[in-house]
Amino acid sequence: MRKENFVATPRPKKGWSRRELPFHLMLLPAVVLVFIYMYIPLGGLIIAFQKFVPAKGLFGNQKWVGWDNFIYLYHLPGAISALQNTIIIAFWKIILHLIIPITVSILLNEIRSTAFRRTAQTLIYLPHFLSWIIMGGILIDILSPSGGIVNRLLGLFGVEPIFFLGSNDHFRFTLIFTDVWKEFGFNTIVYLAAITNIDPNQYEAATIDGANRFQRMLYVTLPNMRMIIVLMMVLSLGNVLNAGFDQVFNLYSKQVYATGDILDTFIYRIGLIDAQFGVATAMGMFKSVVSTLFISTSYYCAYRFADYRIF
């Protein structure tokens, strides 16, 4: 790294400097895309207040029903539990998706044998490349209480067969566990990259000061990863109401709606299966509002406690 990079360039007083202009131009296509695909569709939120007949079209003569769709949602059994499930499942996924990859990346970093490290890395991130459609099929088979390999193994230890995907006691755990198992390897990559960037001089200095391996991990590696950890945390909090549609959709069934139905699957059923577009949009809007609250809070916390700013 060259020293000049750390010297702050004085801000130009007016307009964009010639140096900045190309960067802004490069940004332009992304801004246009965001505008087209993120901002214009916001107009569709009006559907939440209509008795929407799709065939009449978005600008057709739709009947205005005010808050009816929201009131209907409030009375609909399952809507509230879908919200609860979403928060619980997403919360655990966020926590574990931070802790486990960080731990694994630090441990991997300490391994001396490069061959072993590389192999381990490859093996743990392979499941990431399988889609949930395929994983779902595999999991339904291996977790089956009648003849699934997991229950057969448990049976060897005298455990009664557990219906992981059909029992409300186990479904959330199964969701969280399988998701973390599938994704932790891939998430490790980011942290490993952060660790590689740490200045080796710091380790050397720590060693000279008599720090053992564990202390070096604690006092050199972790503090240096702080920024990336906070960044990943803030970014993931935006997902607090995304508990993973693909996964839940492929694994759930009517009998575990009570613990496994999430907002996205709920919206999918109401909107695409039952064709109640107004109600589905109302639910989606509600989800967006709650998400915005969560993201604002997390951004504020990151700024307040870790002095981290995205903008």
Added chain:
Amino acid sequence: MRKLSSLLALVLVLSLVSCAFAEDPFGKYDEPVTVHFVRSTDDTLDANYFSQHPDKTMTDNLWCDLYRDTLNIIVDYDWIVKGGDEYDQKLNIALGVGDIPEFVNVNTLQLKQLAEADLIMPLEDIYEAYASDFTKKILLDTGHSPFDAATVNGHLYGLPNVDSTLMIADLLWVRTDWLEKLGLPIPTTMDEVIATAEAFCKADFDGNGVDDTVGIAIAKDLWGQLFSLRGFFNGFDSYPGIWVEDENGKLVYGSTLPGTRDALQTLNEMYQKGLIDPEFGVKDGGKVAEATTAGKCGLFYGAQWNSIYPLQSCVNLDKDAQWRAVSIVPATDKPLKAQTDVGTLSWTVVRKDVEHPEAVVKMFNVFIDKNWGPNNENGVYYAPLDSESIWKLSPVVPTNPNKNNDAFMALEQYRKDGDESKVTGEAYSILQKLKAFESGSEEGFALWGWERIYGAEGAYGVLIDYQNKGMLQDNLFVGAPTETMTSRMSTLEDLQDEVFTKIILGESGIEAFDKFVEDFNTLGGKDITEEVNEWYESVK
């Protein structure tokens, strides 16, 4: 006699006159007319037709050839998906963006939405002008309700792909070889059904020592035509999913009847005894069918065709296996009734700007005429020996609703007097199948399923028995879906299935049923009931 013949002559002249005014129902276009449909396909087509005819496609097959040669109509598809659920989803999205195909098969809800959005055209004039007399007769065979359901603001917007109502009624399929081994009679009451289920479970006929036999097979889709629960509920004087009269002559939703509560409670008791697969909530009909064919079940409710699929595979695997369809059984002392419904599940609608809307009426004419008309070639076009379900290749499938009844009655007559000359059309091709089975040959054995439907103790005999003894409970609401029904009904049905599944599995107590009835009313059921009764008053 003379009077009669002069009357006949008059009718003949009149029909000739009317023909002169009407267009030619079978007229061939001078220039090729391409019609664009969308469609779904299914396992039976793949297994029975495409696997044996790998060079054929959806747009290049017997039926497409027929439409091209007789009418100069080229059939094309904008998209094809596998399975009915996928079809509905894709169609709902297409409707959502207003991008509908030229010709499309829809259900009544979709039809009403399209008509209200003014995207499809009224068909009554075209239908009157182009439908052949035989088509008109067939389409009215189940009464006027298929047309009522497609009439919006006084205009007919869809041609009904009619089908039999009787066929919807559930039967109880029993493995009679197991009954014989255990010395049990054919069950005739609910207690006997439960006792039989228990005995089957205990006997462990596959002899693997594992407790994997289920007493009564059900699948996650509770009301299908295979591994259904309708017949079971009917035994408790409960009629899920259809509208029936209460004691005051008002229509009520059958799922909310008190009998439903008793049926659910009994199912939960059976679940606790281990007679119901704890995994049924995650298994679709295909998965349950695998277990049934593997000899893990000897009792279930279903439709008359279940012997062809999936039970044929069961006997193919185990030559000693024997199944028989018998009447559903009562659990109360109230009169036993099996529920039916409007057999018509889809209506063909035509986009507003289509140039030749009458093409679809002509296709209806050809389909009905080739399969059941006076000069039919049913043995070639409907279900020939080597390519079962070939009829599904046609984009429109109006079925002669009484064809199976007629065929069974003709075969019964033949069994009495042995006069083969009177057995014609579809009955004749079925008779060939029955004879092939009786011959004991290997190919004949593959037709065991047909013998179980049309043979002397066939499933159709039970259905006809229902009919003759007045044991049918029709759906009394057959109009176009009401205002609230259009938006809320499918969510209510989902709710119902979820609650019922939970009660059966003991996740919820039986009091969840009372909560369901309450929720049903708050979430639109009350309005729907009022609208349905308004309609009922208007047609009385």
